[in-house]
Amino acid sequence: MKLENLEARFQEKIDQDIKIEPKDWMPEKYRKTHIRQISQHAHSEIVGMLPEGNWISRAPSLRRKVALLAKVQDEAGHGLYLYSACETLGITRDELTDQLRTGKAKYSSIFNYPTLTWADIGAIGWLVDGAAIINQVPLQNTSYGPYARAMVRVCKEESFHQRQGFEIMTTLARGTEAQKEMAQDALNRWWWPSLMMFGPADKDSTHTAQSMKWKLKRKTNDELRQQFVDQTVPQAELIGLTIPDTDLVWNVVNNEYDFGEINWEEFWQVVKGHGPCNKERIAARVKAHTEGAWVREGAMAYAEKKKSSSRKIAS
Amino acid sequence: MESKNQWPLWEVFIRSKNGLEHRHCGSLHAADASMALDNARDVYTRRMEGISIWVVESIHITASQPAESEELFDPAKDKVYRHPTFYHLPEGIKHM
Ligand SMILES: [Fe+2]
Numbered sequence: 001m002k003l004e005n006l007e008a009r010f011q012e013k014i015d016q017d018i019k020i021e022p023k024d025w026m027p028e029k030y031r032k033t034h035i036r037q038i039s040q041h042a043h044s045e046i047v048g049m050l051p052e053g054n055w056i057s058r059a060p061s062l063r064r065k066v067a068l069l070a071k072v073q074d075e076a077g078h079g080l081y082l083y084s085a086c087e088t089l090g091i092t093r094d095e096l097t098d099q100l101r102t103g104k105a106k107y108s109s110i111f112n113y114p115t116l117t118w119a120d121i122g123a124i125g126w127l128v129d130g131a132a133i134i135n136q137v138p139l140q141n142t143s144y145g146p147y148a149r150a151m152v153r154v155c156k157e158e159s160f161h162q163r164q165g166f167e168i169m170t171t172l173a174r175g176t177e178a179q180k181e182m183a184q185d186a187l188n189r190w191w192w193p194s195l196m197m198f199g200p201a202d203k204d205s206t207h208t209a210q211s212m213k214w215k216l217k218r219k220t221n222d223e224l225r226q227q228f229v230d231q232t233v234p235q236a237e238l239i240g241l242t243i244p245d246t247d248l249v250w251n252v253v254n255n256e257y258d259f260g261e262i263n264w265e266e267f268w269q270v271v272k273g274h275g276p277c278n279k280e281r282i283a284a285r286v287k288a289h290t291e292g293a294w295v296r297e298g299a300m301a302y303a304e305k306k307k308s309s310s311r312k313i314a315s
Numbered sequence: 316m317e318s319k320n321q322w323p324l325w326e327v328f329i330r331s332k333n334g335l336e337h338r339h340c341g342s343l344h345a346a347d348a349s350m351a352l353d354n355a356r357d358v359y360t361r362r363m364e365g366i367s368i369w370v371v372e373s374i375h376i377t378a379s380q381p382a383e384s385e386e387l388f389d390p391a392k393d394k395v396y397r398h399p400t401f402y403h404l405p406e407g408i409k410h411m
């Protein structure tokens with residue numbers, strides 16, 4: 001069959017909501033784009049454990065500690081589901097994690113901001129996981145089967161993440177003056193980076209049209225960002241916190257909030273590696289990988305030895 | 316730069332409760348079978364999703380190829396007589 005025909009048939013399948021599975025024919029561009037997006041997503045889950053892991057040992061109560069521990073463990077799980085899904089496209093785990101450690105692959109910029117106080121853990125769960133949910137829910141219906149299935153699992157687990165964060169924020173906001181200030185300060189620092197999680201404005205976004213065709217995207221960056229603002233502002237009001245945006249105002253005509261301009265200069269700086277923690281995050285991954293080498297090799301050597309000794313017994 | 320002997324890939328199957336079959340739920344890397352079981356417990360059953368786990372090294376799975384789909388599955392297409400709806404029954408028949 002001619003390439004154009006193959007491609008036309010391929011797109012027809014997607015239009016009819018027939019999933020693409022690993023062994024099916026797919027355009028090279030589809031494969032590459034999916035490897036890039038799924039691995040970026042996996043890396044984000046893995047790097048995302050670092051800012052939160054920072055507070056596990058300092059959680060203010062046992063209840064908070066078990067919750068945070070379980071959340072961070074979930075993020076590890078999400079990373080693993082996604083790496084597995086990505087490997088079905090014909091790339092190895094080592095290649096993938098190598099791309100992260102060498103800086104060739106990107107991950108969500110939000111994780112390049114530091115977690116300075118306990119309230120940041122609340123803000124992350126509420127805002128960062130909240131934004132992630134909005135990004136991820138439509139991906140449960142994306143065209144690539146293994147990715148869609150991984151997202152179903154991820155989405156099921158995310159809602160507790162957001163709730164545990166919001167509970168932290170609520171508690172602080174209703175606490176002492178100092179606690180409330182801490183919550184407000186966390187919101188001030190995390191609000192804008194959270195809005196940036198939806199990516200560049202539609203007018204500057206290069207991949208949108210193709211991603212829509214493949215159902216890698218169902219709504220544009222700006223639409224998703226709007227959805228996030230509209231659902232989050234009333235939540236902040238409910239617990240008496242103020243969104244740090246003086247241009248924020250309810251638009252009665254459009255039935256949505258108008259909000260201020262994002263600092264895109266900062267966004268691109270962080271994407272390019274000049275955020276507050278980019279170096280620290282990669283260094284942590286490199287360290288874990290290097291210092292874990294003897295474990296990986298030891299376990300493999302032990303497995304080989306057991307295999308060869310059982311072969312001897314058998315013969 | 317990377318060690319060539321990365322841990323092999325395993326496919327994970329989980330029985331969610333008695334009476335149901337084991338279902339494929341994903342894959343993971345592990346050095347050997349017992350590590351694969353332990354990892355599968357942590358990665359795929361953190362919320363009581365299972366009561367039994369199978370792991371099998373992925374290289375032991377033989378899969379049909381989409382290119383062979385026609386010859387494999389088309390022969391069943393024209394065998395409508397394998398379905399109960401193919402058969403004509405007299406009006407008013409019961410228990411059939
Ligand atoms: Fe996650």
Ligand SMILES: [Fe+2]
Nearest residue numbers: 075129158161
């Ligand atoms: Fe999460």
